Amino acid sequence: MTTRTTNEKEVIKEALLILKDHLEPLKFFQFVAACNLGAGDYLEFKDKLFQDETHESLYQKILEFRKAKESLTQGDN
Numbered sequence: 001m002t003t004r005t006t007n008e009k010e011v012i013k014e015a016l017l018i019l020k021d022h023l024e025p026l027k028f029f030q031f032v033a034a035c036n037l038g039a040g041d042y043l044e045f046k047d048k049l050f051q052d053e054t055h056e057s058l059y060q061k062i063l064e065f066r067k068a069k070e071s072l073t074q075g076d077n
Helices: 008-022 025-034 042-049 054-073
Strands: none
Touching: 008 025, 008 042, 025 054
C-alpha cells in the first residue's frame, strides 16, 4: 500500500484557487487577510492568480457575482 503526501502550501494554494472562483474578489481578499495567508511570496501568488484581470474586469465580476447572489436569494422567497 502506498500513501500520497501533499505539501501544505500546495493544499493552501489549491484551496485558494477554489475560493477565488466561488467568492467575490473583495470577500476572497478579506478571507486571505483574516487567515494571515499572506505569508510567503503573496505578491507573486497574487500576480499569477490575477494575471489576466484588470480593475474593470474584477469590478464586473463583483457585479455579476452580486447579481447572481441576489437572484438566488429572491428565488428562496
